Amino acid sequence: MDYSNLRRQAASMKKSLFDQGYLDEQFCQVEDLQDEASPNFVEEVVTLFFKDSGRLMSNIEQALEKYPRDFNRWDTYMQQLKGSCSSIGASRMKNECMSFRDSCGQGNVEGCMRSFQKVKREHAVLRQKLESYFQLLRQAGPAGAATRPVM
Amino acid sequence: MARKMIRVLLVEDEEINRVVARAALKAAGGGDVVDEAENGEVAVQRVRDAAAPYDLVLMDKQMPVMDGHEATRRIRGMGVTTPIVAVSSDGLPADVDAFITAGADDFTSKVRACAQRRDSHACNGMGMPSHILCPRRSWESSLPNLDLLNDVYICVLLN
Secondary structure, eight states: OOHHHHHHHHHHHHHHHHHTTSBOHHHHHHHHTOOSSSTTHHHHHHHHHHHHHHHHHHHHHHHHHHSTTOHHHHHHHHHHHHHHHHHHTBHHHHHHHHHHHHHHHHTOHHHHHHHHHHHHHHHHHHHHHHHHHHHHHHHHOGGGOOOOOOO | OOOOOOEEEEEOSOHHHHHHHHHHHHHTOSOOEEEEESSHHHHHHHHHHOSSOOSEEEEESOOSSSOHHHHHHHHHHTTOOOOEEEEOSOOOHHHHHHHHHHTOSEEESSOOEEEEEGGGSOBOTTSSBGGGOOSSOOGGGGOTTOOTTSSEEEEEOOO
16 A cells, blocks of 8 residues: 555545645644554544534524523534634634624524524534544554644 | 653543653653543542642643532632643633632643753743743742753743
């Protein structure tokens, strides 16, 4: 198997995630924390993120249904999700979280609903892209740990 | 010479944020003790019951049971002078002011702990990088256990 080609593909995929705004510098910060003692740290954190964010999004969805126009509650839940997004550098998701919170601040129900749909879409896309990325990294082997993309 | 170990209290309800912050603090080296509290009430208890004072408290804002503002107020109300740095993805001026009013020493939107050689960064006269000076209080002078002359130090980088 051509491992160097796989590594190149992984690097290219990661660069694309940055270029398209899915990830920001914070993701690199998380990568910098990976070492020999925690060789799968990044993937573990990302897995935890998707588990957490799934739960938080479910809370938001329920709140939108059960507590109409409770913008304070909606905002509180979304702030938690935004915080999680910030931790791993999920930039596009974070921006949509911020849009949602802006709509909460304006008392704009439709705006909140629209933003939440976008949050869900970005979440699904990011999950798919990162799953592909880590799958490629695993195929590329231990030396496939990515380097910082040239930004 | 190795940097002295410091005791940090990490107050954060979201597990992912604790995991990343813990790893960042570990990466800074020094074998620092990192205690965790999942909300403000637990944080106040930890501070009150600690056998030795913490050197640094990293405080989240939004938490169940008791939020970061109230926890900061209560810790200060106990006469504790440990530096408290608020950590929140919200960096609005109102949020920062609320924390400082409650008694926090400074605010950052994320914790990035790094272990770096002192000579690779511009430092102020105390040996701390100039970008981590707190404009509101000189909390760096409240860190007696940090040997600022050592080669390796923790920096809590402010955005």
